[in-house]
Amino acid sequence: MMTEILKVQGLRKAFGGVVVANGIDFSLSAGAMHCLIGPNGAGKSSFFRLLLGEHTPDAGTITFDGSDITGLRSFQRIRRGISVKFQVPGIFKALSVRQNLEVAFQEHRHGQSLSATVREMLDFTDLRGEDKTPAGILSHGQQQWLEIAMAVGVEPKLLLLDEPTAGMSPDETRKTGEMLHDLNSRGITILAVEHDMAFVEQIARRVTVLHFGSIFAEGTIAEIIDHPGVQEIYLGAADD
DSSP states (O other): OOOEEEEEEEEEEEEEEEEEEEEEEEEEETOOEEEHHHSSSHHHHHHHHHHHTTTOSEEEEEEEEEEOOOOOOOHHHHHEEEEEEEESSOOOSSSBHHHHHHHHTTOOOOOHHHHHHHHHHHHHTOGGGGGSSSSGSSOOHHHHHHHHHHTTTTSEEEEEESSTTOOOHHHHHHHHHHHHHHHHHTTTTEEOOOOOHHHHHHHSSEEEEETTTTEEEEOOHHHHHOOTTTTHHTTTTTOO
16 A cells, blocks of 8 residues: 555635635645646645645644644745745746755755755756856746756655646646656655646646535546546636
């Protein structure tokens, strides 16, 4: 039986009258490649922020790697091994690619270890030739890859990705999927919010559909595509 790295029980959160998490029960096995999908306003990004500790739940528990982290702050969860990449790149645009990586890793790596990790991530993202380039003038796809590198260089157990391929070309999207498979093969569990179903098919072993803050369906990509209610909730819906 696969070990659960993440378990969410009865998670509730409302902002005024808007319920963004309506008693969510969700679990993730260590080593999983899992996608979270759903129409606009489904609560996907809010769920991520609850997992990361940026929102405090009104009820429910979050267990990560065997420990209850419900009351921990974001930086404490990151230290436990949760890393995140949000949709809008959080890079330092005026700094070079190398400097961005050094800033991201400096609390976790020092001296030769820092230099080695920076070199490894430059190779991993195909950005070695851009190491002195200001991050702000990279292509959109390269900026996204830089931030993925910044998130994984600290060797997280769980990587949360919020729309990692938004705005990418088809080639960039395919390459991103290959990068995530590579990371997953190194033992990193991946949970991604994504709206590009072709990309979901490329990376996900299992898919969860959120709708109005509740889990609507869960299964393999084939089961989700064939689910009679999933297409119905997506008709005319854009993603958040």
